[in-house]
Amino acid sequence: MKIAEAKSQFIASWGRFGTNWGINRTMAQIHALLLVSPDPLSAEEVMDQLSISRGNVNMNLRELIDWGLVEKVIIAGERKEFFSAEKDIWKVACQIIKERKKRELDLLLPVLRELGEVEGDKRDKEIKTFTDTIAGIRKFSEQADKTLDTMIKADEHWFLGSLVKLFAGRRD
Amino acid sequence: MKIAEAKSQFIASWGRFGTNWGINRTMAQIHALLLVSPDPLSAEEVMDQLSISRGNVNMNLRELIDWGLVEKVIIAGERKEFFSAEKDIWKVACQIIKERKKRELDLLLPVLRELGEVEGDKRDKEIKTFTDTIAGIRKFSEQADKTLDTMIKADEHWFLGSLVKLFAGRRD
DNA sequence: ATATATTTTCAATAATTATTGAAAGTTCAG
DNA sequence: CTGAACTTTCAATAATTATTGAAAATATAT
Numbered sequence: 001m002k003i004a005e006a007k008s009q010f011i012a013s014w015g016r017f018g019t020n021w022g023i024n025r026t027m028a029q030i031h032a033l034l035l036v037s038p039d040p041l042s043a044e045e046v047m048d049q050l051s052i053s054r055g056n057v058n059m060n061l062r063e064l065i066d067w068g069l070v071e072k073v074i075i076a077g078e079r080k081e082f083f084s085a086e087k088d089i090w091k092v093a094c095q096i097i098k099e100r101k102k103r104e105l106d107l108l109l110p111v112l113r114e115l116g117e118v119e120g121d122k123r124d125k126e127i128k129t130f131t132d133t134i135a136g137i138r139k140f141s142e143q144a145d146k147t148l149d150t151m152i153k154a155d156e157h158w159f160l161g162s163l164v165k166l167f168a169g170r171r172d
Numbered sequence: 173m174k175i176a177e178a179k180s181q182f183i184a185s186w187g188r189f190g191t192n193w194g195i196n197r198t199m200a201q202i203h204a205l206l207l208v209s210p211d212p213l214s215a216e217e218v219m220d221q222l223s224i225s226r227g228n229v230n231m232n233l234r235e236l237i238d239w240g241l242v243e244k245v246i247i248a249g250e251r252k253e254f255f256s257a258e259k260d261i262w263k264v265a266c267q268i269i270k271e272r273k274k275r276e277l278d279l280l281l282p283v284l285r286e287l288g289e290v291e292g293d294k295r296d297k298e299i300k301t302f303t304d305t306i307a308g309i310r311k312f313s314e315q316a317d318k319t320l321d322t323m324i325k326a327d328e329h330w331f332l333g334s335l336v337k338l339f340a341g342r343r344d
Numbered sequence: 345a346t347a348t349a350t351t352t353t354c355a356a357t358a359a360t361t362a363t364t365g366a367a368a369g370t371t372c373a374g
Numbered sequence: 375c376t377g378a379a380c381t382t383t384c385a386a387t388a389a390t391t392a393t394t395g396a397a398a399a400t401a402t403a404t
Contacts, residue, residue: 006302251403373377
């Protein structure tokens with residue numbers, strides 16, 4: 001396969017993949033394009049390569065910067081702004097975990113804690129099922145919260161090297 | 173807070189949460205409703221409680237069954253079908269991990285493997301960046317694949333009990 | 345068999361979400 | 375300052391995705 005074809009296939013796949021994760025297709029495609037570009041690209045180059053409008057590029061680049069996945073790069077002697085993506089996939093994953101945790105878990109947990117306080121007789125079947133389910137989700141979420149914090153602090157080698165052995169060897 | 177209000181708040185939150193994850197709002201709401209219902213519900217009860225059409229309920233319940241999160245329940249003497257959700261949140265999480273892995277990682281990996289074979293001179297900057305990025309993503313994905321398999325096989329206690337200590341104590 | 349209850353399908357429609365493009369805003373060299 | 379280069383905004387529009395509801399299919403009781 002030629003490089004040009006491979007690139008566009010990667011961009012298409014990454015875009016499709018993104019939509020499964022609540023990310024808009026264009027944002028994922030721009031991310032993919034920057035991931036495989038050796039040098040930073042200008043907004044115009046992104047427009048041309050993906051055939052999308054200036055406004056669309058601008059908004060999605062801003063969103064990618066917001067997520068900490070892309071940064072503006074100043075190139076000496078150039079008036080335009082350029083953009084480049086973090087290429088270390090471990091860092092990318094950590095950044096996404098960090099942001100999603102902030103945007104989702106940190107919002108969900110207080111709600112769950114409040115819902116756990118529902119008034120009424122715990123012997124009532126309806127109330128018992130509700131409080132038990134909420135408590136289960138809360139406990140799980142709190143654990144996930146702690147675990148993700150630990151992962152974010154850990155380094156790549158730890159994940160790529162020995163995580164499976166650790167997981168597999170533990171049965172208590 | 174009263175139980176009725178708490179339920180509808182939970183249903184709303186779970187629905188909003190779901191949309192961040194590429195799941196449609198209604199499907200997540202039906203799931204939430206069943207999660208907090210002590211007894212299985214008929215399609216009609218779901219329609220009434222969420223104010224949605226019969227067709228919509230039918231399709232989303234089918235999808236939930238497809239994901240292994242809900243099952244049909246036969247109630248003696250009743251002609252209608254009833255539906256109930258798995259309430260053990262660890263099992264729910266495992267089921268979701270299993271399905272997403274199947275629907276996403278298992279599709280992405282072969283593509284990445286093929287894209288790694290791109291033809292051309294590896295000293296060319298464009299080709300080097302492409303192959304390095306793809307190789308990084310592939311390595312990460314393969315590791316995630318193994319790790320998730322291990323998690324799926326593990327039991328809840330392992331996650332809820334000692335995972336953080338394990339993670340935190342490991343630096344090699 | 346027939347009538348009735350229940351589920352499923354799917355074309356039409358509604359609601360949501362993404363995209364465009366042109367105008368307004370900003371920056372900066374001369 | 376002025377004007378050209380560039381970026382940002384956002385109302386209008388397009389594209390996508392979800393929902394309805396009524397008709398068709400299926401299942402069950404008598």
